[in-house]
Amino acid sequence: MTIPSFTLNNGVTMPALGFGVYQTPPDETIAAVESALATGYRHIDTAAAYGNEREVGEAVRRSEVGRDDIFLETKIWISDFGYDETLHGFDKSAGKLGVEVIDLLILHQALPGEFDLTVQAYRALEKLYGEGKVRAIGVSNFMPDHLTRLLAETEIVPAVNQIEVHPYFRQSELLAVDTEHGILNQAWSPIGGITFYRDGSHGSTLEDPVIGAIATEHGKTPAQVMLRWHLQQNRQAIPKSVRPARIAENFDIFDFDLTPDRLTAIDALDTGIRGGPQPEDITRETFGVPIPEP
Structure with a gap:
């Protein structure tokens, strides 16, 4: 089947x-991505910090799906922030992905x-975009004030903001x-993933x-309902699994x-409690790890 698509702000x-392949061990990544592509997924999301870009690239090469039909997304980790460092970060990611x-x-x-x-x-992302080395650029875990600061000092509006969103943590202000x-x-x-009730x-x-x-x-599963909730509210969603049955x-x-009333009912489950780390707490001292060369 043809998967519905979103058009980004640059037309892509x-x-x-x-x-997604977050926390998927490298030795399980190839099989998981191969299974996803065989199922019908055409977007694979990885990151330099995940340590499995090389395996994602290998799965893409092994797949019968052509490279032009696969949308590859990856992320620059904070250890490679800075102009020249990020340009090299692209080289490392592209090299591992092949x-x-x-x-x-x-x-x-x-x-x-x-x-x-x-x-x-x-x-540096803007330069890579201008040179045609990336088709779109964006950010992840940026809060409203971060976006305001970024937009004031750069030229290209991010195409996406990848953030924690699920029924227990909706981030309504940031979505808007x-x-x-x-x-x-x-x-x-x-x-x-890590979710909390209102009492913590x-x-x-x-x-x-x-x-x-x-x-x-x-006649669906809770996971299917939640993914449908995202898509109907115009969010792209990135589920992960290593089990073929769950992937399907x-x-x-x-x-x-x-x-609409069911969507509203799910919205009302929001606890306002974040499961992942606070974006303000991310520092290179605490979270910085070197990203290996290809």
């Missing part, structure tokens, strides 16, 4: 559903405490700010009774629609 199209052009290259974090390095890194600027919201942890206790979106009831209505299940979301 990207599949509405992607496949490609000359990366479809979407983004900055992995805002690095607010050293934002001058972030700006220089983004200017991105949309206002023509930036596509891209959801990592789209079905909830751990919970699971997969066991939420509201989502479960909606899933039963449609997450892809089977294009044959039903959620009514």
Whole structure:
């Protein structure tokens, strides 16, 4: 089947559903990506800091799907922020992926405490874009104030902002700010990884009774309902799995629609509690790790 797509603010199209490999061990990545491509996924999301770009590239080469039909996205880690450092970061990622052009290259974090390095890194992305080495550029985990600072000092509006979004943590203000600027919201942890209830206790979106009831209505799983929720609210979603059955299940979301009241019911589950790290807490001292050469 043909996957629906989003058109980015520079006219490039990207599949509405992607496949992620965060925390997928390198020795499991090739099989997982091969399974995803065989299932029908055409967007693969990785990152320099994941340590599996090389395996993603190998899976793409082994696949019967042509390279031109696969949308590859990766991220520059904070250890490679800075103008020349980010240009070299592209060389490292492209070398590991085994490609000359990366479809979407983004900055992995805002690095607010050293934002001058972030700006220089983004200017390097602009150069790569101008040279045709990347088809689109963007950011990840940027909050509204980070975007304001970036837009004031650079030329190209990011095509995407990849952020934590799931029913228990919706980030409504940030979603609205991105949309206002023509930036596509891209959801990592789209079905909830580390999730919390309003009282701070751990919970699971997969066991939420509201989502479960909606899933039963449609003869779908809670994960499928959540992915559909993202797409109908014009967000690109990037689920991950290493299990072929789950990979296929997450892809089977294009044959039903959620009514407006069901979408609203899922919105109402928002706890406002982040599962991942606070963007303001990201520093090179705490999170910096060297990114190896190809």
